[in-house]
Amino acid sequence: MTPPLPLIEAQQRLLDLARPLGPETVTAEQSLGRYLWNDLSARRTQPAADLSAMDGYAVQEPNGGPWRIVGESAAGRPFAGLLEAGEAIRISTGALMPEGAVAVLLQEEALRDGSDLTIAPDGEASARHIRRKGFDFAIGDTILQAGTRMGPAQLALVVSAGLGSTGLETGSLPRVAVIDNGDELAVDPAAWDDHRLPASNGAMIAAMVQPLCSSVDRLGPVPDSREALAKALGTASDADVIVTSGGASVGDHDLVRPALEEWGASIDFWRVAMKPGKPLLVARKGDALVLGLPGNPVSSYVTAFLFLLPLLRRLAGANSALPVKFSARTATALPPGGPRLEMVRAQLAGGIVTPLGQQDSSGLRALAIANALIERPIDAPSAAAGDEVSIYWLQNGGMG
Template identity: 35%
Template sequence: MLTPDAALRRILDALRPRAPLQGERVPLAEARGRALAEAVVAGRPSPPFDNASMDGYALRAADAPAPGAGLPVAFDVFAGAPADRPLPPGACCRIFTGAAIPPGADAVEMQEEVERRGRRAIFRRAAVKGRFVRAAGAELREGAVALPRGAVVDAGAVGLLAALGRTEVAVHRRPRVAILATGSELVPVDGALRPGQIRDSNSHALAAACREAGAEPTLLPIAGDEAEALDRALAGAALADVLLTSGGVSVGERDLVRPALERAGFSLDFWRVAMRPGKPVAFGASPRAAVFGLPGNPASALVTFELFVRPALRALAGLPGNGRAVLPARLAVPWAKPAGLTVFLRARARVEAGALWVEPLATQESGHLTSVTGHQALAVLPAGAERLRRGARVSAILVAPPTLDPAAPSDLA
């Protein structure tokens, strides 16, 4: 069996020729969280003109070389108005933040350092050339790359694009994911239950995880444990970049997904990983799409999604890594595990006395949805370990911010 790290490398290597997906143009309001499929070049300098970074007085620095210099106030300059007249020699002007520096001025003094006496301004300190002046092009020169290809658009980048006059931008397409739940025991979430049946929860959980990873999920009709039903369902995934199936990839007599995938043109690379939960996980590809055969147990499906599908979807979307912080942590309770398997415990995470602690949820049963509800981390117990003591060093994949110890001192207080 592959280790989890080796399995992920195989997946990303297989996706490399098709990742990232081609670009599409989207409105600025829809660009956040997407990876740029083009470099964005500044069409004009930023800022476009010299302007004041403080409310105060614009002057020639040479006219106030020492504290106590007094200059007449020639006029006022407000933000949004052009600097349409030069500053007379030996004078200053009242200026406001963002207003254009008038020709002849080369410094601004903040109003707190100026005493106003009628139409004269008395400067409490020597002026310095360039002080509180934002020079044209200081942020970006005309023709400079404002955002490189592949940059992830965050709120600041949205503002920068708006400042550059971009109403739309080219970004890599979101992966389209088809989700197929399999099993004759499953009924839709709004369906009536008969004896022996359960509602399909995996499809909805995986769809939520896909959206959080930046993909566009589509739920296919549930397929029962019959070859013909699986073949019909897989035909509905023709336009997907990624197919996710849950259930039916183990070794039971009714585990028919693997042969159905092969009939649909998928070549499977692997179907077992040395991990818990999620050992029966499969990966493969066809010329048009990748496929992940995830286990049917809810915790196994979501953990394998987190470890393998999430980074794959982000790679297709042009996004870096898995988007998670992986930090050293300490195990809050002792734990025993089988040797040879990497174990991923769903855990709460807290910062205490400068250390990150991970405390496993009360249940780790792979069939329990409560074992994947409300956790903040996956505590990674290494394959070679069998018994870990309290305080043992482990890795933690943070899926949500850790809780901070309220009693701990804070630099922000």
């Protein structure tokens, strides 16, 4: 039997199978959560002219004074004239600097008596209080690169750059089908007796992928039979990604592999040297990619986090698909690593990460309060309290 793949190799093999689905034109606001297909260039300069960065007074001589106040420049209502020597104008944050002004005297450093203005003893009129034309970006500047995920800040930048009223090309979002598999699963509460479980994995996986796909179809629970699995796979064949949960291990009732082969899919790899999540399976049929996730809910969550979400990002055109690793200090000692890389559920607060006491792969209660995973490499040395360890932040799909 082929040995399990290392995590990094398995992730790269999966991403190498994926190709972005292609561009789709959407409005700027519809682009939220999507990935840009092309670089974006500014259609205007920001700011379009020199502006005041503070409330105060615009003056011609930085070290001059006294001055006579001759007018005002407010945001959206500029001073119309030319500022002469010995003159000042009242100016607001974001207001246009008048012609001839070279410095701003802060309001709190100014002494005003009617229309007469002088500098307070510790004050200074300075050019550093001016936002220079084009300091943020100029016409033609690349403001966002292809593969960037559009969020609220990126949307604001696009609108400010004059692109808010035009269509944006973004990567198309994949269609996903999720298949719950197992005789032990039930949806009807009346069937939840000692040997049956609520079918929670499908709801969990669908929630994880929702921000990264155009549609999620849930199928199942599907019983443990090749025929039922092959039928469910056929029903899901229009999806770009098919996700099965359960049945990917080596037991007598783990039938995902043979059902996939019967359906006509080719297995790319099976099993990853990690805990939890060893029996991960990756296959494809035509343009559809199949991920067979383990059935234990923690294993299913961790493998979806490390494999399924990166796959969806790649298909949607992301330039960075894998979750980001950070460093934090462990609150407690950690034992040496074993023969498989281990993902330890943990809580992160203030740069300190605390492993949770419950690490069983079926423990949903611990998973629900975890906000981080500690990565313990194969054969890692023991770690003392206070040592730095590598972690994944579980919020925002691990993308920081």
